[in-house]
Amino acid sequence: xxxxxxxxxxxxxxxxxxxIRNRIITFRPTAQRYFxxxxxxGSTPYACYKKLIEYHKSGDLSFKYVKxxxxxxxxxxxxxxxESYHSYMWNNFFKHVDIDPANAHILDGNAxxxxxxxxxxxxxxxxxxGIDLFVGGIGPDGHIAFNEPGSSLVSRTRVKTLAKDxxxxxxxxxxxxxxxxxxxxxxxxxxxxxxxxxxxxVITGAHKAFALYKAIxxxxxxxxxxxxxxQHPRTIFVCDEDATLELRVKTVKYFKVTHTAHLYxxxxxxxxxxxxxxxx
Amino acid sequence: xxxxxxxxxxxxxxFINCRILKEHTLQREDLWVRDGRILDPEKLFFxxxxxxxxxxxxxxxxxxxGFIDVQLNGGYGVDFSTPSEDPGAGVAFVAKKILEHGVTSxxxxxxxxxxxxxxxxxxxxxxxxxxxxxxxxxGVHLEGPFISLEKKGAHPEQFLRTFGGSGGVxxxxxxxxxxxxxxxxTLAPELAGSQSVVEExxxxxxxxxxxxxxxxxxxAEEAVQQGASxxxxxxxxxxxxxxxxxxxxxLLTSNRIPAGRSVFYGMIAxxxxxxxxxxxxxxxxxxAGLVLVTDAIMxxxxxxxxxxxxxxxxxxxxxxxxxxxxxxxxALEAASLHPAQLLGISHQKGSLEYGCDADLxxxxxxxxxxxxxxxxxxxxxx
Numbered sequence: 001x002x003x004x005x006x007x008x009x010x011x012x013x014x015x016x017x018x019x020i021r022n023r024i025i026t027f028r029p030t031a032q033r034y035f036x037x038x039x040x041x042g043s044t045p046y047a048c049y050k051k052l053i054e055y056h057k058s059g060d061l062s063f064k065y066v067k068x069x070x071x072x073x074x075x076x077x078x079x080x081x082x083e084s085y086h087s088y089m090w091n092n093f094f095k096h097v098d099i100d101p102a103n104a105h106i107l108d109g110n111a112x113x114x115x116x117x118x119x120x121x122x123x124x125x126x127x128x129x130g131i132d133l134f135v136g137g138i139g140p141d142g143h144i145a146f147n148e149p150g151s152s153l154v155s156r157t158r159v160k161t162l163a164k165d166x167x168x169x170x171x172x173x174x175x176x177x178x179x180x181x182x183x184x185x186x187x188x189x190x191x192x193x194x195x196x197x198x199x200x201x202v203i204t205g206a207h208k209a210f211a212l213y214k215a216i217x218x219x220x221x222x223x224x225x226x227x228x229x230x231q232h233p234r235t236i237f238v239c240d241e242d243a244t245l246e247l248r249v250k251t252v253k254y255f256k257v258t259h260t261a262h263l264y265x266x267x268x269x270x271x272x273x274x275x276x277x278x279x280x
Numbered sequence: 281x282x283x284x285x286x287x288x289x290x291x292x293x294x295f296i297n298c299r300i301l302k303e304h305t306l307q308r309e310d311l312w313v314r315d316g317r318i319l320d321p322e323k324l325f326f327x328x329x330x331x332x333x334x335x336x337x338x339x340x341x342x343x344x345x346g347f348i349d350v351q352l353n354g355g356y357g358v359d360f361s362t363p364s365e366d367p368g369a370g371v372a373f374v375a376k377k378i379l380e381h382g383v384t385s386x387x388x389x390x391x392x393x394x395x396x397x398x399x400x401x402x403x404x405x406x407x408x409x410x411x412x413x414x415x416x417x418x419g420v421h422l423e424g425p426f427i428s429l430e431k432k433g434a435h436p437e438q439f440l441r442t443f444g445g446s447g448g449v450x451x452x453x454x455x456x457x458x459x460x461x462x463x464x465x466t467l468a469p470e471l472a473g474s475q476s477v478v479e480e481x482x483x484x485x486x487x488x489x490x491x492x493x494x495x496x497x498x499x500a501e502e503a504v505q506q507g508a509s510x511x512x513x514x515x516x517x518x519x520x521x522x523x524x525x526x527x528x529x530x531l532l533t534s535n536r537i538p539a540g541r542s543v544f545y546g547m548i549a550x551x552x553x554x555x556x557x558x559x560x561x562x563x564x565x566x567x568a569g570l571v572l573v574t575d576a577i578m579x580x581x582x583x584x585x586x587x588x589x590x591x592x593x594x595x596x597x598x599x600x601x602x603x604x605x606x607x608x609x610x611a612l613e614a615a616s617l618h619p620a621q622l623l624g625i626s627h628q629k630g631s632l633e634y635g636c637d638a639d640l641x642x643x644x645x646x647x648x649x650x651x652x653x654x655x656x657x658x659x660x661x662x
Contacts, residue, residue: 079326080322080323086322086326087322090321090322090325090326094325095310095321095322095325100329100331101324101325101326101328101329101330101331102284102329104325106326
């Protein structure tokens with residue numbers, strides 16, 4: 001695991017966005033070889049998307065040969081509803097970049113046959129050659145995507161009933177009216193994300209601190225599904241200072257030191273020197 | 281291919297780098313047009329997996345719905361109320377010229393005239409869509425002759441009329457020769473027999489406007505209850521506001537307007553017809569009802585001198601323009617959304633909502649026009 005700690009939300013978001021940008025650029029995607037990106041929604045990645053749009057608008061980053069797969073979508077919420085994840089992705093990302101609509105995959109929570117929809121999604125990922133980088137967040141209850149506490153750590157894309165915690169946390173997007181919050185969602189499984197070649201989890205805010213502690217300092221446990229990534233060969237946790245509040249000082253110190261050391265050994269060398277420097 | 285063709289193969293234009301008038305504010309958003317209508321880009325993206333064929337860079341300009349002028353008597357030497365060889369050509373000429381002012385739809389207005397004029401002119405002025413040839417004709421606005429003698433303004437006295445005793449629109453059919461292609465009638469509701477006229481006109485889908493009248497507030501409210509929904513050039517040619525009987529002006533704050541209905545009022549915001557302070561009072565009392573009109577006459581666009589307005593001869597000393605003291609979005613809506621709502625066409629015109637006709641104006645922050653579009657096609661550029 002790499003644990004990258006930045007001072008605040010904006011810096012953490014910027015670091016994450018730069019990482020994604022650099023990954024795509026060094027991959028040099030083409031029409032024959034797309035870069036596949038797994039994407040999250042919610043308040044955490046909001047600033048990260050803004051930064052990615054900035055890099056696109058400045059000409060540094062194109063999504064023309066990028067395929068995206070979103071983690072989840074509510075069941076039964078009209079696609080045009082302002083709180084659907086389709087709306088989120090359109091307004092906060094897709095409409096500002098040059099991605100081909102055919103390459104933007106989001107689960108359809110209004111499909112006739114939800115199980116078939118999930119199976120097709122898994123197939124689409126496989127057909128795309130698997131995911132190069134899956135970006136995700138973490139819930140206060142330690143869930144990744146909608147893999148609520150108790151989800152199998154080898155689960156695949158499926159229909160899930162949302163936990164009370166999650167529904168309460170989401171109420172703020174539905175006028176604080178619990179009755180309006182969807183109770184089910186389609187979500188990639190823990191296993192689905194584990195299959196990716198690389199995983200980056202962005203965690204910001206003090207309210208996520210306990211979940212982060214459980215995810216990286218305790219054991220692998222299906223009650224804190226993000227902990228599964230302890231067994232992934234290539235995972236980065238990007239956080240702000242507030243998110244580290246429940247960690248041991250020892251853990252934080254270790255990663256703050258190694259972060260600098262890693263910088264020069266793990267990042268590939270770019271032909272354009274300025275992009276390399278921007279990643280720091 | 282810009283779309284999977286599941287809905288349409290027509291080319292898609294994306295206006296980028298602009299601020300569009302949406303939800304009563306100027307928002308930094310792109311505007312998408314296909315088949316002359318405003319397109320929902322989210323549906324395009326997810327349903328059709330489509331994107332734009334071409335992008336038009338607006339250079340940061342304001343993109344607003346095209347203006348709708350419901351009171352335009354003529355211009356550039358053409359007077360709609362003066363019968364000519366080819367009234368249709370006169371309307372078409374003006375329709376083309378007003379594109380330069382961002383007007384994409386209008387109601388050619390006829391002032392009080394003898395029946396012979398109506399019988400000659402009306403059949404030649406048809407409702408038609410706009411385009412490169414000119415602004416769209418929404419229908420004729422007949423201002424008079426069923427108006428008050430005391431408030432005739434510039435209208436010729438000898439051709440004023442009353443409704444007679446028969447009730448209904450028969451007297452109008454006699455005078456006008458028919459109500460085809462008529463979208464609005466201005467009348468004085470205090471004239472005997474007006475109630476049934478207002479009611480029947482409203483049922484026929486003709487907008488009834490109160491103007492050139494000495495009606496008191498009660499009479500005006502009754503007319504609104506019968507279906508009247510507009511006030512022709514507020515303050516002008518009506519009794520002044522009085523605190524014990526506000527007259528027609530009182531409709532702006534009347535509590536006897538039927539539920540779900542609104543009264544709109546036309547304002548000639550040139551600083552001459554109405555003192556700007558009076559304009560602001562009206563706007564603050566009822567901002568949602570303000571409709572900007574030009575009430576332009578044949579002399580518009582012409583040098584100073586003597587010109588005709590229907591059967592009258594008037595003099596022009598020069599033009600003066602004045603912008604109301606309200607916000608930019610409010611002013612834009614007063615010239616586009618509100619007239620569309622008044623005429624009952626706001627699902628199609630006067631708005632940048634998905635599905636509406638792509639009649640647009642491009643302007644800078646000083647509201648100087650840069651370009652005009654009708655159905656997504658550029659029809660004028662500075």
